[in-house]
Amino acid sequence: MNLMTFSKYLPYIFEGSLWSLGLVLGGLGIGFAIGVTFSLIQVYGNPLLKRLISLYVWFFRGTPLIVQLFLFHWSIFPALGIKSTALTTSITVLGLRSGAYQSQIFRGAIGSIEETQMLAARALGMSNWDAISSIILPQALRIAIPQISNEYSIILKDSAICFILGVMELMTRAKYAAIATGIALIPYLIAGLIYLVLTYIGTMFFNLIYLKMRIPDSMEG
Amino acid sequence: MSDEIVLRVKDLCKRYGDKAVLRGVSFEVERGEVKVIMGPSGTGKTTLLKCIDMLVKPDSGKIWLEDLELTDPRTDVSEARRKIGFVFQEFNLFHHLTAIKNVMIGLTKVKKLPKDEARAIAERSLLKVHIDRELWDRYPAQLSGGQKQRVAIARALAMEPTIMLYDEPTSALDPQLTREVLEVIKELAEDEMTSLIVTHEVNFASEVADEIMIMMDGRIVERGDPRSIIYDPRREETRRFFNKIVKIGDELR
Numbered sequence: 079m080n081l082m083t084f085s086k087y088l089p090y091i092f093e094g095s096l097w098s099l100g101l102v103l104g105g106l107g108i109g110f111a112i113g114v115t116f117s118l119i120q121v122y123g124n125p126l127l128k129r130l131i132s133l134y135v136w137f138f139r140g141t142p143l144i145v146q147l148f149l150f151h152w153s154i155f156p157a158l159g160i161k162s163t164a165l166t167t168s169i170t171v172l173g174l175r176s177g178a179y180q181s182q183i184f185r186g187a188i189g190s191i192e193e194t195q196m197l198a199a200r201a202l203g204m205s206n207w208d209a210i211s212s213i214i215l216p217q218a219l220r221i222a223i224p225q226i227s228n229e230y231s232i233i234l235k236d237s238a239i240c241f242i243l244g245v246m247e248l249m250t251r252a253k254y255a256a257i258a259t260g261i262a263l264i265p266y267l268i269a270g271l272i273y274l275v276l277t278y279i280g281t282m283f284f285n286l287i288y289l290k291m292r293i294p295d296s297m298e299g
Numbered sequence: 300m301s302d303e304i305v306l307r308v309k310d311l312c313k314r315y316g317d318k319a320v321l322r323g324v325s326f327e328v329e330r331g332e333v334k335v336i337m338g339p340s341g342t343g344k345t346t347l348l349k350c351i352d353m354l355v356k357p358d359s360g361k362i363w364l365e366d367l368e369l370t371d372p373r374t375d376v377s378e379a380r381r382k383i384g385f386v387f388q389e390f391n392l393f394h395h396l397t398a399i400k401n402v403m404i405g406l407t408k409v410k411k412l413p414k415d416e417a418r419a420i421a422e423r424s425l426l427k428v429h430i431d432r433e434l435w436d437r438y439p440a441q442l443s444g445g446q447k448q449r450v451a452i453a454r455a456l457a458m459e460p461t462i463m464l465y466d467e468p469t470s471a472l473d474p475q476l477t478r479e480v481l482e483v484i485k486e487l488a489e490d491e492m493t494s495l496i497v498t499h500e501v502n503f504a505s506e507v508a509d510e511i512m513i514m515m516d517g518r519i520v521e522r523g524d525p526r527s528i529i530y531d532p533r534r535e536e537t538r539r540f541f542n543k544i545v546k547i548g549d550e551l552r
Contacts, residue, residue: 192391194387194389195391195393195394197391198391199393200377200380201352201354201380201383201385202380202381202404202405202409202454202455203378203379203405203458204377204408204409205377208408208409212404213393216395217395220395293394293395293438293440294438294440
């Protein structure tokens, strides 16, 4: 096998980056929905729900991703009668896991907003939900953007572990290309390079959002 | 001023742990009346205002806003709060909204007014507190303290409240900015805006108040027209209080 034959595998590997991106965006999106909801419950909810969410967070932050993938794919989903492909399990688990992390990101962001913002909203006659949705959350989301950017780059690399279920993402394809061509190092180097580029694009994207959403704090702003 | 009672507070009590902050406060405010509450720090003035807006739940006692008993557990307090304008010592503008959006949000979210109508009301309110057009799209962090407090007053005013509550509205401002805020509050008072004002500004109080109430240790110890309360109080502790704040004021000048 020579490099010429290997070059045929390049589009095959590149296509994997779309799968990886799909895993990341799916996971990040599900995690965002779970994170926002759970953080609100943790800050404003009743004690029983808070306790349950603490357990959830403890589990998903406390066990390796690979264990969670196996557990859901081979035990939990089959036991619940849910037919899940490698891809859907991977997105779900990445999302559930990211939800645990993101709930703590948003919880911290909400906690950093002065209580007097809530007080002023209530004084205007806003219901709790109005105050949360139009005063607290818009501020908390802005504060959280840099950490969500960080979360993106973490999930992106976590998604590589989904090769264990055979999802056709970057790492899986790099591995197959390595096996098929007998060239060990280069496919993985290329995969690594693509991860770097995807991290860079994502970070730039979040940075743009951050700058666009930033609350001006000076006359120039 | 009519004789119609807008706010009635009866035997209000509030404890924080084993400290009794309010110990049976009773008074009434008539429509168009301006009442000023003065007294040493930590005597329950802020707690009293927060209880009236039900931002702090009183332990006992009753509060009526016109015919509505706010302390009745069946009363929808969010609904009632629309009719009470609250101006905080620290302004508490919403950081992520421009000046005009700060004023609009109560109208769109609470009163459910359409945007253009809310904007028209917000513009009128801002002009009333002398916030000119070029400041409308600034964020709170881009405004001076005096401007922030005037936007906060406009925010409360836009809701067309039955009564305005001011909690030491100039305590966080330096003397220059204090003046512009007090001027606005005075103009509103002259427009018959029913107001309950907590302040340490003696001159302002004497100009604006129909009645001054002196609060000490969670009670109203003395009340009357400004002249007699400030210059000829019956109680020795009231005299000492005014001597102290006037002296501090002199030192500042």
